[in-house]
Amino acid sequence: MLAYFLKRSLVALLVAITVSIISFMLLHLSGDLAQALAGPAATAADVEQVRKSYGLDRPLPVQYLEWGGRALRGDFGQSFFNREPVFDMIAERLPITMTLGATALALALALSIPLGIVAAVRPNTWLDRLALTVSVFGQALPSFWFGLLLIILFGLDLRWLPVSGTGGWRYYVMPSIALAYYATPAFMRLTRAGMLEVLASDYIRTARAKGLRPASVLFKHALRNAIIPVVAVAAVQFGFLLGGSIVVESVFSLHGVGYLGWEAISRADFPVVQAIVLVLACIYIVLTLFADMLNAFLDPRIRVR
Amino acid sequence: MSVESFIGIGDRLQPSAAAILRRRVFGHTTFVFGAGTLAFILLVALNASWLAPHDPYAQNLAQRLIPPIWNADGSWTHVLGTDQLGRDYLSRVIYGTRISLLIGTAAMTMSGLIGTTLGVLAGYFGGRIDLAINFIITTRLAMPIILVALAVAALAGSSLENVILVLGLLLWDRFAVVTRSVTLQVRGLDYVAAAQAVGCSSLRVLASEILPNILNAIIVVATLEMANAILLEAALSFLGVGVPSPLPSWGLMIAEGKEYMFFTPWVITIPGVALFTLVLAINLLGDGVRDLTAPENRN
């Protein structure tokens, strides 16, 4: 068990390094960074000046290794835009994004798991079809558009919630909804499929033959087994939500890591961009490891001998 | 005395294969709706120049922000109203179908080719190749894709071609994962072993035995990724790094209309509805294909 975990961690480390290399290459090769920094009005001389002062004229591998070495120590350099330490900028905004992601995930699960259970208990009835239809509709809504509609409805017409900005819990409600609904259909289908499979299994037949009450059969026996893959997927999905928060944060002007990334991109502040990509990738990798462990913990067949 | 002598039962046991297929296809409303809507949108895109009442790029500042026909101030000259530069919305929506369909199809094809190749190679050859490709897939999944797409699109400059390239090079992961697992399944089947035993080369086995069987899975994933690509392009254009102005990308239209949305909400609702309808149609089509090719999934 320990050996397996160590091996997975090693692979995870390699993946993280590869991601950092790829993002580094992508940023440096997809356009002239010096040009982007200098701006459209700069002359060729200005661009060269920028290139020298930011050290962009050195060979790429050298630049990468320098950056990588410092990153390992937690030093992501300084922002090209305002000279602040990148690490601080990210650390300040990461909790906001994590809160948004966690709330969205909780919302998605709270909605999709009951729907999935209901759909599985009454398969192919109108209830099931309704749940599936709702899920299909959910996946077709562009998240930024949904966000804007929410703003119009709740922020303007009903005036229940603030339209944009960062602050207390009210500022998270609409962004969480906008982020959550996209994950809901997948969870619902996963729960439904898992429950359908489990409800057809022999041990459920045994439970019924023992005379157990329907609630006990459904929640204690069936759900406990069906939920295992859902939980693992949820952990990974949390990583995706964090990465996808950039759009929602932009729409709602929520100052999280995604919004920072967006600002940094529009200002060609590439140390920030690089750092955010790496941080989000590492979080995702840790979450996949965590999902594995969750799987093992929840399924006695893996955990015990 | 034999079973066949129960003639009545014998007949009922064999409805024609065509009748079964017809029942399944038309009884399956999601597929029909999805395919029908998609076909309609495709027709609109192909015939945009006939259908659009105005030039989608023609600005007319005297006619800014005219509401659509269902509003009191609307008129039939601009059925869906105009935007903040006086451009006819109906025409822009019609031409917008071209952009979405083009980007969706092109990105889906590119990512499909990349992902399927990787997945089939990994599933068929196994061993070190599988390990390497798995590593590549895991790395790709670990990257926050929207952020990376944004960054690359911003640096490379916003253009239609760049959007297609960025999306095509990033959206192949699901293709790879699905084709890999299906290839693994198919590889273990008897007739593949038979083909190999007869001495067919790997390439031949791949082309003639494996590919036809993973076709169903590919089609389902293709619809998902096409929808994904369209939504991503809309998001990129919304954030300003996708398709450049003045092209009538629906995402861009929503971005441009954002500042006016409180007073003239149709500038964002109309392109949004268009996006929603197109993506919904593609998703329903994919669902329909999935249900048709694996009917046990419906239970």
Next chain:
Amino acid sequence: MTALLAVEELHVEIPLALGTLRPVRGVSFEVERGKTLSIVGESGCGKSLTSLAIMNLLPRGARRTATRLGFGGSDLLGLDEREMADLRGNEIAMIFQEPMTSLNPAFTIGNQLEEALLRHRKVARGEARARAVYLLEKVGITAAPERLRQYPHQLSGGLRQRVMIAMALMCGPKLIIADEPTTALDVTIQAQILHLLAALRREFEMGVILITHDLGVVARIADRVAVMYAGEIVESGSVEEIFARPLHPYTQGLMRCIPVPGKSRRGEHLGSIPGMVPSLIGALRGCAFSNRCSHAFERCAVESVALGEIAPGRAYRCLLSAEACARNALEAAAQ
């Protein structure tokens, strides 16, 4: 003595796209307290569905009808789902065929055993645990208290089946329905489990319905036998009568399939019954076995045959007279 369970004219129907499937067609039998009734038949003859129909655990879409399902004074047909659930695991318990998959992998053995009792009786958890230990020892599992903390996947198939038997006994049921309890187990374990079932039945004075396709199993522990074919009972009687003088051609065919040590000679063909079970969709004309019966004549394919009782508790379903059947049996035995 009134029977513990009296089944009268039980039918099971499953509507399909192609027609109505009738896997159980008018089955009637009785089970007495302290006795074992064995329902014998090949796969697909409807014996499992019969037991599920009695417990009202049929799969979705299947319908049951019966004239009466008398159990301990009441009619099971008239009970709603809640009352039926109160009986299940409590007064009627069931043991299934697949011990490997019949226990929930996410909970300990102890949890699942105790739950069976706690559901029906208001007792403290400690008392439930004590009963679980007691029954585990009764079914021959050593180190019972430690076993309670184990998970199903840590036990072998034979052990799991013993656990299933213990679980069925937790509430002291009056009737146990065992559906092919030993089919999935090794031959040596089979013998142990059967022996165990017989001993428990004697000790706790339960009625047992043992469903099986294996006549060897029947010979070992049954008191009475009902032979099923194509959804009907074709012969019934005490185990001695059935084995000594099988009347129905199908029963005779089954007997011939068993190799008998000392009698079957090396190199000799084992008996087999040619042909296939007819389709059970829609109505059947005539005798269901007629297409495979070597003694069939014209009326067999046309006339429906009722189950005829020739003595109390001894019945068979054939147009031939009892003497003719007995003669056929003797001829076959002589070969």
